Amino acid sequence: MALCAQAAVAITVKDSLRPFPYSGHEPARYLSKYHALLDDCDACGCSSNGGSMGFSSMFNNEFVGLRYFYQRYSSKDGIFNNSPWVDENFNTVQAWARIPIVRRLQVSALVPYHFHVRERATGDQRIEGLGDITVLAMFTAYETMRDSTVLTHKLQAGGGLKMPTGKYNMANNVGSVNPGFQVGTGSWDYLLATEYVLKKGRLGLNTMATYTIKTQNEKLYRFGNQFNYGATLFYLIEQKVKWVPQLGIAGEVFASNFQYDQIVPDSSSDIVFGKVGLEVGRNDFSLGLNAMLPINQHLNGGKVESNYRLSVNLNYSL
């Protein structure tokens, strides 16, 4: 969710690119580019942007790329103890980019395309389409200068906008307990984001938090505000290719949804994932792999369960 920021828009600004100042000595140079902010998109698929997957761009601070991610859920298809659990497969292909505008200011954009399937006993239920495009501007509030070598910090904060480019269809939720089975929230949503990166030598820690304020859509439905947080440890191994293994946690908290200003029962959720990842970089390309497993979850009154998430991405440095 959070930074499900995106790219299409940003492509037009390419000609204004300017190299971002490096922040450290050589190993740190790469590490400094590690960025987890775009991590997390929606758990619960809710606004369906993503999935706390980790925006792993440790090799390229300015890049364009493609990411595929898969989220597997089970949801109860009915209200009874003996109601069947059905599998839900959320697939997203996302174009993304992170582009410097001026010194200390970067803009990220995320353009997701979703294809989701619920495997009901009566047949598959499918939805597909462009998701909500997100644009996020991040300002570097503090950054250790390159020659303060022992411990370096970087603090960024910013805000963004998620646009209702994905179609919200009320009918998708009929007979379903997973309100996240949508390709978009249908609303203009606002993001606040902050990220802090601490590094020492080849080892780094990235912590991030985002808060998404969601507004009522045209169908007078409002998805609950969303808080995402995460912490990821990463380590740089520099050989002919660069390897960056990662280990961390990511969490998502969703407030209740409202329909016609009335609370939707069982619509609040929270979940914490453990995640492992690896990014491999060579020349201008980097390949990222990520897996997330839930550690603790309370989704939609226990009627929805997240099983796991996987993602793979290919980025190209600008």
Next chain:
Amino acid sequence: MKTTFKTFFAVLATTFLLASCNDDDAAQMFNNPTGTGDLQVKFDNAYAGNDLILGAPNTVNSQGETLKVNQIKYIVSNIVLFDENGGTFTYPKSESYFIVNEANPASTFIDLTSIPAGNYTKIKFGIGVDQAQWEAGADGQGDFLAHADAQDMMWSWSAGYKFILFEGQFTSATVSSDTAYMVHTGKTGTAYNYTEVTLDLPTKAFVRTEITPSVHIVTDLSKIIDGTNKIALSDHNMGGMGAMIMGGEAVAQISANVPGLFTVDHVHND
């Protein structure tokens, strides 16, 4: 570049304003309801928390009996909706008699039409046919008499309607092989046994010309004989010929259990 950006944000801002206007219109319409709309009441038969499957054994009840339900039908009547301002809407009496029959899924959805737009918070209905209606005589029943007859929900005109028909097989500690049971409620010699049920809606039902709420009621059939009053079928299994409960004190006890059968699980406003 700069121009591109300005244009981009101008477009964004404009789109946002337009979107806001649309929301306001929709909210305006929603908050000032006019005209009439429809409402659906769904009766979802269950057995002690599980969805009912006809012919399948259910969980053991407090009397140590296991029931398989083969048939369940009941008459739902005289629906009244209560709005948030204390007003009521009584569905026209001549159109307010329905038979819910598990074997016919369509019959478990009752579609009410021409309801004044409003925010409803409570629903009331009867199980059975009220005494006044029965006293209107055979001619006063309209089409419903023939319908009930065809559905086997009449004993005879003089004996009256069956309000609940609940049949199947059971086993217990003392009855080891599947043994038939038949529970039919209705008027008995001493009591009319028509029962009213009033249920709060967990969230409001917003009836609008463009919104048809669906009120999803769960009917827990286990409580027919295992509710406030507990009736062991084994006690009615005279001579091992099956448990037949169609009159007497047991029918009065079951009728008293009726309000406890029903809960509103949720309301959809779609």
